[in-house]
Amino acid sequence: MAPRILVQEAPFDAAAEAARLTEGRTDVGALASFTGLCRADDGLRAMVLEHYPGMTERALTRIAEEAMARWPLSACTVIHRHGRIAPGEPIVLVLTASAHRAAALESCAFLMDWLKTKAPFWKREELAEGGSRWVEARTADEDAASRW
Amino acid sequence: MKILYFAWVRERTGVAEEEIALPEGVRDVAALVEHLAGRSPGHAAAFENRRTIRAAVNQDFATPDTPVAPGDEVAFFPPVTGG
Numbered sequence: 753m754a755p756r757i758l759v760q761e762a763p764f765d766a767a768a769e770a771a772r773l774t775e776g777r778t779d780v781g782a783l784a785s786f787t788g789l790c791r792a793d794d795g796l797r798a799m800v801l802e803h804y805p806g807m808t809e810r811a812l813t814r815i816a817e818e819a820m821a822r823w824p825l826s827a828c829t830v831i832h833r834h835g836r837i838a839p840g841e842p843i844v845l846v847l848t849a850s851a852h853r854a855a856a857l858e859s860c861a862f863l864m865d866w867l868k869t870k871a872p873f874w875k876r877e878e879l880a881e882g883g884s885r886w887v888e889a890r891t892a893d894e895d896a897a898s899r900w
Numbered sequence: 901m902k903i904l905y906f907a908w909v910r911e912r913t914g915v916a917e918e919e920i921a922l923p924e925g926v927r928d929v930a931a932l933v934e935h936l937a938g939r940s941p942g943h944a945a946a947f948e949n950r951r952t953i954r955a956a957v958n959q960d961f962a963t964p965d966t967p968v969a970p971g972d973e974v975a976f977f978p979p980v981t982g983g
Contacts, residue, residue, distance in 0.1 A: 804959070876907070
């Protein structure tokens with residue numbers, strides 16, 4: 753089954769997305785889910801995500817296909833938002849479904865680690881006091897991605 | 901060839917996208933960076949610290965020695981920060 757990849761400005765419905773992966777199936781014993789949300793750190797007013805249309809979908813598909821090749825997944829969904837996102841709003845959703853929990857949980861963590869370092873998104877923080885700054889890449893994310 | 905810039909690289913060059921003729925002798929990403937850095941003071945500022953710039957050729961991540969050819973789409977941007 754091909755992974756479901758969505759790159760969109762609009763919010764997503766995590767519960768409806770999860771239901772899609774198990775509806776009418778009796779072979780899924782484990783469904784893992786990760787939602788990344790916008791935090792209001794240090795007087796952040798909003799997060800603005802820029803991406804590379806075309807390459808983004810391609811990169812996310814490649815990462816999801818890698819997960820499906822490494823773990824026995826029955827389904828996998830990756831939704832990543834772009835544009836302006838307010839604190840408390842979701843940014844990214846990763847869902848993995850498998851017969852057993854290890855495959856679902858591990859592949860879900862793998863997908864998050866890889867999409868942080870291998871998908872062309874850039875975050876800019878809008879500050880409450882005015883102005884904005886680009887978020888810098890973290891070495892910890894590189895380290896997390898290289899453990900797989 | 902089509903050149904794209906994203907995030908602060910785009911802010912510094914002042915353009916999101918430009919069409920350029922690939923100069924003779926420019927065969928890889930590193931040589932293309934050298935060429936583009938000479939286009940304007942903004943481009944020079946964008947490529948000031950080469951180590952902070954990442955690239956993609958035809959929408960695949962590239963390294964300084966990745967070949968480039970006429971007709972390619974080449975993008976320059978900071979290290980990614982999605983997720």
